[in-house]
Amino acid sequence: MKNIFAALLLLTGILCSGTAAALDPIDYHSPVEEQRFKALAAELRCVMCQNQSIADSNAPIAHDLRMEVLRLMREGRSDDEIKQYLVERYTDFVLYEPPMRGGNWLLWMGPFVLLLIGGIAVTAVIRTKNKQPDAAGNGAAGEDW
Amino acid sequence: MLPELGQMALLIAFVLSLLLGTLPLWGAQRGNVALQLTARPLSFALLAAVTVSYILLTMAFVQHDFSVAYVAKNSNTLLPVMYQVSAVWGAHEGSLLLWVLTLCVWIAAVAVFSKNLPDVVHARVLAIMGLVALGFLAFTVITSNPFERMLPAPLEGHDLNPLLQDPGLIFHPPLLYIGYVGFSVAFAFAIAALIEGHIDTRWIRWARPWTNVAWAFLTLGIALGSFWAYYELGWGGWWFWDPVENASFMPWLVGAALLHSQATTEKRGSFSSWTLLLAIAAFSLSLLGTFLVRSGVLTSVHAFASDPERGMFILAFLCCVVGGSLVLFALRAPKEAGKPFQWQSRESLLLLNNLLLTAAAAMVLLGTLYPLLADALGLGKVSVGPPYFGKLFLILMAPLVLLIPFGPLSRWQRENLSDIARWLAPWLALAVLIAVIAYFRAPQHPLKSAMAWFSGIWLALGTARFVWHRFAQSQGRFTAEIIGMVTAHAGVAVFCFGALMTEGLSVEKDVAAKPGQSFEVGDYRFTFLGVTEVAGANFIAQRGDIQIGIGERHLGILHPEKRQYASGGSSMTEADMHGGLTRDLYVALGEPTDNAGGWALRLHVKPFVRWIWFGAILMALGSLIVIFDKRFKRKGHEA
Amino acid sequence: MSRLLPLLAFIALALLLFVGVRMNSGKDNSAIPSPLLGKAAPELLLPELVLPESHLGIADLKGKAYVLNVWGSWCVSCRVEHPVITELAQSGIMVVGYNYKDSPEDAARWLARYGNPFALVVQDRDGQAALDWGIYGAPETFVIDAAGVVRFKHIGPLTPEIVQEKILPVLQEAP
Numbered sequence: 001m002k003n004i005f006a007a008l009l010l011l012t013g014i015l016c017s018g019t020a021a022a023l024d025p026i027d028y029h030s031p032v033e034e035q036r037f038k039a040l041a042a043e044l045r046c047v048m049c050q051n052q053s054i055a056d057s058n059a060p061i062a063h064d065l066r067m068e069v070l071r072l073m074r075e076g077r078s079d080d081e082i083k084q085y086l087v088e089r090y091t092d093f094v095l096y097e098p099p100m101r102g103g104n105w106l107l108w109m110g111p112f113v114l115l116l117i118g119g120i121a122v123t124a125v126i127r128t129k130n131k132q133p134d135a136a137g138n139g140a141a142g143e144d145w
Numbered sequence: 146m147l148p149e150l151g152q153m154a155l156l157i158a159f160v161l162s163l164l165l166g167t168l169p170l171w172g173a174q175r176g177n178v179a180l181q182l183t184a185r186p187l188s189f190a191l192l193a194a195v196t197v198s199y200i201l202l203t204m205a206f207v208q209h210d211f212s213v214a215y216v217a218k219n220s221n222t223l224l225p226v227m228y229q230v231s232a233v234w235g236a237h238e239g240s241l242l243l244w245v246l247t248l249c250v251w252i253a254a255v256a257v258f259s260k261n262l263p264d265v266v267h268a269r270v271l272a273i274m275g276l277v278a279l280g281f282l283a284f285t286v287i288t289s290n291p292f293e294r295m296l297p298a299p300l301e302g303h304d305l306n307p308l309l310q311d312p313g314l315i316f317h318p319p320l321l322y323i324g325y326v327g328f329s330v331a332f333a334f335a336i337a338a339l340i341e342g343h344i345d346t347r348w349i350r351w352a353r354p355w356t357n358v359a360w361a362f363l364t365l366g367i368a369l370g371s372f373w374a375y376y377e378l379g380w381g382g383w384w385f386w387d388p389v390e391n392a393s394f395m396p397w398l399v400g401a402a403l404l405h406s407q408a409t410t411e412k413r414g415s416f417s418s419w420t421l422l423l424a425i426a427a428f429s430l431s432l433l434g435t436f437l438v439r440s441g442v443l444t445s446v447h448a449f450a451s452d453p454e455r456g457m458f459i460l461a462f463l464c465c466v467v468g469g470s471l472v473l474f475a476l477r478a479p480k481e482a483g484k485p486f487q488w489q490s491r492e493s494l495l496l497l498n499n500l501l502l503t504a505a506a507a508m509v510l511l512g513t514l515y516p517l518l519a520d521a522l523g524l525g526k527v528s529v530g531p532p533y534f535g536k537l538f539l540i541l542m543a544p545l546v547l548l549i550p551f552g553p554l555s556r557w558q559r560e561n562l563s564d565i566a567r568w569l570a571p572w573l574a575l576a577v578l579i580a581v582i583a584y585f586r587a588p589q590h591p592l593k594s595a596m597a598w599f600s601g602i603w604l605a606l607g608t609a610r611f612v613w614h615r616f617a618q619s620q621g622r623f624t625a626e627i628i629g630m631v632t633a634h635a636g637v638a639v640f641c642f643g644a645l646m647t648e649g650l651s652v653e654k655d656v657a658a659k660p661g662q663s664f665e666v667g668d669y670r671f672t673f674l675g676v677t678e679v680a681g682a683n684f685i686a687q688r689g690d691i692q693i694g695i696g697e698r699h700l701g702i703l704h705p706e707k708r709q710y711a712s713g714g715s716s717m718t719e720a721d722m723h724g725g726l727t728r729d730l731y732v733a734l735g736e737p738t739d740n741a742g743g744w745a746l747r748l749h750v751k752p753f754v755r756w757i758w759f760g761a762i763l764m765a766l767g768s769l770i771v772i773f774d775k776r777f778k779r780k781g782h783e784a
Numbered sequence: 785m786s787r788l789l790p791l792l793a794f795i796a797l798a799l800l801l802f803v804g805v806r807m808n809s810g811k812d813n814s815a816i817p818s819p820l821l822g823k824a825a826p827e828l829l830l831p832e833l834v835l836p837e838s839h840l841g842i843a844d845l846k847g848k849a850y851v852l853n854v855w856g857s858w859c860v861s862c863r864v865e866h867p868v869i870t871e872l873a874q875s876g877i878m879v880v881g882y883n884y885k886d887s888p889e890d891a892a893r894w895l896a897r898y899g900n901p902f903a904l905v906v907q908d909r910d911g912q913a914a915l916d917w918g919i920y921g922a923p924e925t926f927v928i929d930a931a932g933v934v935r936f937k938h939i940g941p942l943t944p945e946i947v948q949e950k951i952l953p954v955l956q957e958a959p
Contacts, residue, residue: 023655023733023745023746023747024655024745025655025735025738025746035589042531042532043532045528045530047920048920050528051387051530052385053530056380056382056385060885060911061920061921064910064912064914064915068912088819089819089820089915089916089917089918090816090819090918090920091525091526091817091819091918092525092526092527092528093526093527093528093816094528095528096528096530096531096532096533097530097532097533098527098529103522103527106511106515107512107527107533108533110508110511111507111508111537111541114504114507115501115504118504119500121786122497122500125481125496126486126488126492126493126496129415129485129486129492130488132485134485144619144622145624145626145627425790426790429794436801440804440805440808441808442804442805442808453805453808456805456808457805460801460802460805464798467794468791471790471791472791474790474791475787475788475791478787514800517800517801517804521800521804521807525817526816
């Protein structure tokens with residue numbers, strides 16, 4: 001059992017380590033379509049090679065998903081509709097950008113909360129140092145660098 | 146026979162690290178000078194033992210000793226010699242031994258270059274590093290022995306992962322390790338200071354060059370990894386925010402904050418506890434990186450084959466080292482001393498600098514671990530990738546980019562920032578003007594193009610303004626510290642420009658090419674000439690010939706390949722590129738499209754992509770130049 | 785107090801990592817849960833692989849619970865789980881084979897060589913229809929109840945334990 005798991009992991013490793021370029025010559029209808037497709041593909045995760053977008057991955061499923069995205073685009077669906085279509089089949093996991101819902105608030109707001117806390121700490125420190133005697137003095141005047 | 150000797154050398158090293166970790170420390174606590182003085186000889190003995198072990202492992206590879214399981218898994222008789230040597234660090238066990246070797250080299254270096262230090266400090270620092278070595282040696286010996294035999298020995302080995310059979314990959318891990326592991330010096334100093342109970346600025350002055358060297362190597366290691374990914378992986382990317390990449394980037398960010406904090410504490414005595422905390426954090430993140438790569442907790446194309454038992458061991462080690470240090474910190478962190486300063490001062494700017502860098506590191510940590518957190522809390526499977534990291538990183542770094550030119554121009558303790566603003570205003574205005582022009586002239590992604598021009602010009606001119614200021618003020622007295630800082634900040638300018646220009650203005654086309662067909666990408670013309678079969682040392686390749694040109698000029702012929710290695714496995718793409726100062730032309734081979742010689746090709750024009758790595762090299766260089774400053778040549782016993 | 789903060793933060797981190805290592809032991813951490821659970825299974829509008837032993841068609845699936853097994857002749861793990869599938873089929877449960885990204889010749893040859901446990905085999909040569917099921921590789925196994933609702937999905941090779949603990953209970957609920 002462990003061996004099979006290891007073999008699967010190895011296969012995934014080889015497949016997903018970009019040993020073959022994820023090439024798909026596509027005849028785009030227009031440069032706008034090309035840009036939109038590339039942007040959209042970069043926002044969708046390859047479900048097999050899970051650290052690559054479907055734009056970058058050369059896994060067969062990534063190819064299938066790219067073609068599906070193109071098909072849906074040409075059907076006239078919007079970016080959001082296409083993403084929703086894929087989420088219905090592969091869960092939120094297929095979105096490279098975690099959607100702003102539920103617990104994901106922690107993810108998106110977390111860094112700013114930390115920044116705020118850090119900012120408060122820094123302000124407190126500066127205030128303390130400011131209150132010390134000779135803070136407004138010229139103690140550093142002689143210092144070169 | 147030899148592998149058993151190698152194993153024995155490891156066990157000897159284990160015992161030596163135990164002695165190094167305990168005797169001098171005990172001697173320092175008890176004032177026993179004889180015990181303290183054992184630190185240096187033990188350090189050298191430890192290095193010798195680990196070196197012997199490492200050499201024996203290398204010999205096993207070069208001699209094709211497939212009775213050693215690790216050798217059999219990672220090499221074969223067709224492997225070229227230089228890859229036989231680098232295969233030693235191609236997988237978990239061997240790379241771990243390299244980690245330990247690197248640590249022992251740092252320990253020995255500290256032992257050699259520390260004659261200025263009081264014996265007590267010297268003993269403590271080496272002992273603490275010895276304890277770290279002890280942990281890693283225990284890990285190696287108990288769970289990851291590279292010398293394990295495999296009997297009966299196979300006649301032919303498997304292979305070194307073809308991706309690793311590349312010159313770039315030979316140097317990437319060693320450079321990275323020298324960096325990661327080098328933070329253990331600053332760490333050991335911090336712990337020694339906490340044990341001692343007070344911070345002596347002499348020690349910070351002593352620790353600074355070591356931190357600078359470590360950070361410089363980490364910068365080079367990361368840059369090389371990025372460059373390797375670019376030319377090897379076939380799709381022109383240079384950073385993927387992959388968990389393992391993030392694992393090296395976090396210590397880099399905190400290390401950068403540490404550099405600045407150490408300078409402040411050394412010169413002004415301020416923020417000593419923050420400097421200590423950053424030193425602990427930088428090394429802790431290095432250890433965390435080791436954990437993430439080897440425990441299987443995160444999925445990554447980079448990760449070594451995972452094993453929960455190993456994961457637990459490293460986690461326990463992490464808890465001891467980091468947990469122990471933080472307990473020590475909670476108990477004995479020094480009170481804030483040092484000279485006072487005003488709201489407007491260089492100190493404040495540096496605090497802000499460190500805050501932003503640390504926040505960025507925290508953001509990367511949050512994003513990297515969030516999938517794990519979500520899974521553990523039952524929030525479902527979430528994926529966090531470049532759209533998250535890229536956006537937030539830009540947001541957090543933007544204020545930093547704005548502030549960098551202010552820092553060097555400001556004075557310690559008291560500054561009038563509106564004065565500095567006046568000096569810099571014309572250059573800021575120029576940068577904004579050029580950015581606006583770039584915005585309207587960009588064929589795509591105008592915002593990124595504008596940001597590239599703004600950051601590049603603002604940082605470059607802001608730094609140049611400082612150089613002019615310094616020239617005018619002190620008759621051109623430039624210390625090594627100042628030259629290093631200017632170089633490093635210039636490196637940031639070059640990097641920002643390169644990264645944002647590539648991200649914004651790269652053009653890429655996937656085409657189905659027939660022999661003789663030409664394609665226009667950007668201003669350049671790519672002409673597909675055909676594909677032939679060639680043979681290499683241990684592979685057979687389909688080699689493409691693509692002629693590149695601009696206007697009337699021929700620039701050359703590119704040869705991307707698709708290789709099939711003799712050891713089997715799927716085929717590998719080797720892209721080819723025409724590098725240049727202002728752009729790279731990049732071609733990768735896909736699959737044959739028909740039976741008449743047609744192939745799928747990927748063609749890129751990537752503007753200024755090499756500036757990314759030039760910038761990183763400048764940053765590393767700047768960090769290294771600093772260590773030659775006269776202030777570090779003073780004897781340790783002077784103030 | 786603020787001196788304790790870094791330590792507390794680290795303890796929280798260590799706890800998370802501990803949980804992570806435990807969760808990760810042995811099982812495939814990259815498996816994506818199926819959003820189809822509890823929803824109606826997509827229609828199987830695929831050609832059937834005609835074999836000498838086939839006697840059922842897609843229409844025969846209506847109103848019956850069945851197990852859908854995604855496999856291919858190129859899939860190594862499928863061979864590993866084959867005995868488990870065979871046993872499942874022999875115990876009277878209808879197992880439908882979903883031949884994914886395979887040629888009919890290779891599929892038929894594989895079945896002839898290793899034995900055919902499937903009541904019927906549908907073919908998806910290009911993998912298009914698989915997208916509706918959220919399939920992205922092989923082997924994958926679905927359990928669909930008599931009402932046509934997807935009740936369970938497993939990614940990776942089946943083991944007797946999974947059959948016992950996850951598949952059989954579902955089938956016994958809604959036969």
